[in-house]
Amino acid sequence: xxxxxxxxxxxxxxxxxxxxxxxxxxxxxxxxxxxxxxxxxxxxxxxxxxxxxxxxxxxxxxxxxxxxxxxxxxxxxxxxxxxxxxxxxxxxxxxxxxxxxxxxxxxxxxxxxxxxxxxxxxxxxxxxxxxxxxxxxxxxxxxxxxxxxxxxxxxxxxxxxxxxxxxxxxxxxxxxxxxxxxxxxxxxxxxxxxxxxxxxxxxxxxxxxxxxxxxxxxxxxxxxxxxxxxxxxxxxxxxxxxxxxxxxxxxxxxxxxxxxxxxxxxxxxxxxxxxxxxxxxxxxxxxxxxxxxxxxxxxxxxxxxxxxxxxxxxxxxxxxxxxxxxxxxxxxxxxxxxxxxxxxxxxxxxxxxxxxxxxxxxxxxxxxxxxxxxxxxxxxxxxxxxxxxxxxxxxxxxxxxxxxxxxxxxxxxxxxxxxxxxxxxx
Numbered sequence: 316x317x318x319x320x321x322x323x324x325x326x327x328x329x330x331x332x333x334x335x336x337x338x339x340x341x342x343x344x345x346x347x348x349x350x351x352x353x354x355x356x357x358x359x360x361x362x363x364x365x366x367x368x369x370x371x372x373x374x375x376x377x378x379x380x381x382x383x384x385x386x387x388x389x390x391x392x393x394x395x396x397x398x399x400x401x402x403x404x405x406x407x408x409x410x411x412x413x414x415x416x417x418x419x420x421x422x423x424x425x426x427x428x429x430x431x432x433x434x435x436x437x438x439x440x441x442x443x444x445x446x447x448x449x450x451x452x453x454x455x456x457x458x459x460x461x462x463x464x465x466x467x468x469x470x471x472x473x474x475x476x477x478x479x480x481x482x483x484x485x486x487x488x489x490x491x492x493x494x495x496x497x498x499x500x501x502x503x504x505x506x507x508x509x510x511x512x513x514x515x516x517x518x519x520x521x522x523x524x525x526x527x528x529x530x531x532x533x534x535x536x537x538x539x540x541x542x543x544x545x546x547x548x549x550x551x552x553x554x555x556x557x558x559x560x561x562x563x564x565x566x567x568x569x570x571x572x573x574x575x576x577x578x579x580x581x582x583x584x585x586x587x588x589x590x591x592x593x594x595x596x597x598x599x600x601x602x603x604x605x606x607x608x609x610x611x612x613x614x615x616x617x618x619x620x621x622x623x624x625x626x627x628x629x630x631x632x633x634x635x636x637x638x639x640x641x642x643x644x645x646x647x648x649x650x651x652x653x654x655x656x657x658x659x660x661x662x663x664x665x666x667x668x669x670x671x672x673x674x675x676x677x678x679x680x681x682x683x684x685x686x687x688x689x690x691x692x693x694x695x696x697x698x699x700x701x702x703x704x705x706x707x708x709x710x711x712x713x714x715x716x717x718x719x720x721x722x723x724x725x726x727x728x729x730x731x732x733x734x735x736x737x738x739x740x741x
Contacts, residue, residue, distance in 0.1 A: 340407055343400060355380060361384070373502065382423065383420070383424050386419045386420040390417065393409065414454045419450075422447050428502045429443060493539060496538040496539070501531075575608060577629075578606065578608060578610075579607070581610070587610070588602065589604065592642075593612060595612065595620070595626065595633075610627050643696070645694055645696045646710060647684070648663065649691065650727065651690050654727075660681045660693065666720050667679045669716065670716070672700050673697045674697070680697075682694050
């Protein structure tokens with residue numbers, strides 16, 4: 316029986332084509348179509364059984380057949396069908412079908428994991444195309460039998476690196492191994508991130524994002540180390556490079572490193588969280604994202620400020636909603652000196668209390684705050700339930716209600732005026 320991952324080289328191309336004209340190829344084709352239908356049925360039934368509705372699922376994809384699970388199940392069924400058919404007929408079609416399915420599985424894994432891990436990155440699309448072309452190229456070399464020949468030739472190109480000898484084949488295998496390990500680690504980190512951030516809100520969101528980012532960085536680091544070790548690269552030779560990188564970080568990249576460290580400090584301490592209203596360096600807004608290098612703050616006018624994380628740690632940051640999301644507001648109004656003070660207080664208090672966003676605890680207060688130049692000055696102090704509520708709209712609604720109440724009861728708001736005294740001519 317032929318080994319599934321070691322197809323025979325195509326030395327006689329005419330004989331190879333003649334093998335495809337045999338009647339047994341139709342049996343193989345029928346078995347492959349049956350595997351295709353069975354794989355689609357299994358994946359579709361499993362999706363319904365698990366009630367998977369996520370259109371970005373790595374395993375199932377959007378239409379059952381564009382996820383990782385479909386080519387994986389199809390490949391396993393093709394192996395089983397090949398093993399069964401090999402006992403009755405000479406297997407020819409599966410010598411091409413299995414490498415094609417392996418390449419398809421590799422492409423699906425790479426593409427789906429990159430889409431899940433870096434959904435908003437513009438460089439993902441070119442990288443997906445690179446993975447596709449590389450997988451199909453390796454498939455052609457595999458089927459044609461040229462892959463072992465190329466590997467042997469690359470094995471002859473060697474050079475010394477310290478105490479070890481490296482070959483072009485080692486470099487190629489190391490690159491492929493590192494890519495495969497990175498795909499696996501990104502897949503694991505994407506799954507961990509999805510579980511950590513599921514239904515996370517408020518203070519939990521920042522902490523879970525910190526754990527997710529740290530886990531992804533750790534998994535990628537361990538994956539690269541494992542990949543380099545698997546291809547026989549002496550990691551002690553990288554110590555010089557590590558020292559040079561450390562010096563570079565200490566000198567030229569210290570600001571960048573400080574921002575990354577500060578990002579983890581912010582996420583771990585949770586003094587600033589996503590959704591908090593903050594004021595930094597005179598800019599006030601809501602924290603919309605806390606990334607490894609910077610924090611994004613969006614103002615109520617729609618402007619967004621990108622603040623380096625180092626500034627969030629070493630400078631003064633006013634968190635308006637860290638412990639309490641209530642926001643205190645006040646509005647002032649001036650009425651004529653002949654107005655009834657108690658009536659004005661009652662009207663202002665009623666206008667404030669009637670608004671659905673004003674809290675009754677603490678209770679709103681209306682005070683006669685000053686005897687102004689033009690009339691009696693009243694101040695209404697109250698608290699709004701949530702910082703996410705548009706504060707300007709709440710104040711506008713209350714001012715309109717006050718204006719309407721004063722006009723209904725005939726209470727005037729005096730115009731600013733000045734009295735000029737002109738001395739009499741002698």
